[in-house]
Amino acid sequence: xxTTDSKSHTEQEIRSAxxxxxxxxxxxxxxxxxxxxxxxxxxxxxxxxxxxALSCGYCEDGSDLWEGQGWTLRVMDPSELDDLExxx
Numbered sequence: 394x395x396t397t398d399s400k401s402h403t404e405q406e407i408r409s410a411x412x413x414x415x416x417x418x419x420x421x422x423x424x425x426x427x428x429x430x431x432x433x434x435x436x437x438x439x440x441x442x443x444x445x446a447l448s449c450g451y452c453e454d455g456s457d458l459w460e461g462q463g464w465t466l467r468v469m470d471p472s473e474l475d476d477l478e479x480x481x
Contacts, residue, residue, distance in 0.1 A: 401429040411471045419469040423462060435468050442466065 402410070410417065410432045418438040420429040431438045442464075443455025451458075458464045 402432050406432065407474070411474075417469050417471060417474075419467055419473070421465045422458075423464060430469070430474070435466060439466055 407417065407430055415432055416434050418431045418433065418435055420431055420438070420442060422428065431441070433441065443458060446452050446458055447455055452462070459466075
């Protein structure tokens with residue numbers, strides 16, 4: 394996962410991950426910005442997101458994202474990408 398201001402992977406990276414059979418996760422950060430599509434299993438992505446948030450000073454405790462901020466993370470089906478693009 395990237396540790397810059399943008400948590401999302403690029404469309405090209407996501408399409409490549411789908412072709413390779415990798416897992417995608419959908420991060421809904423509530424009103425904190427755009428939703429993100431991340432590459433990796435749920436536990437791996439959750440740990441990466443918490444690490445990113447801690448390193449940026451976004452929160453003091455990674456669990457604050459899920460409990461206090463209301464962020465959600467779920468594994469997504471690659472076919473959902475078409476639905477997201479159609480709604481954009």
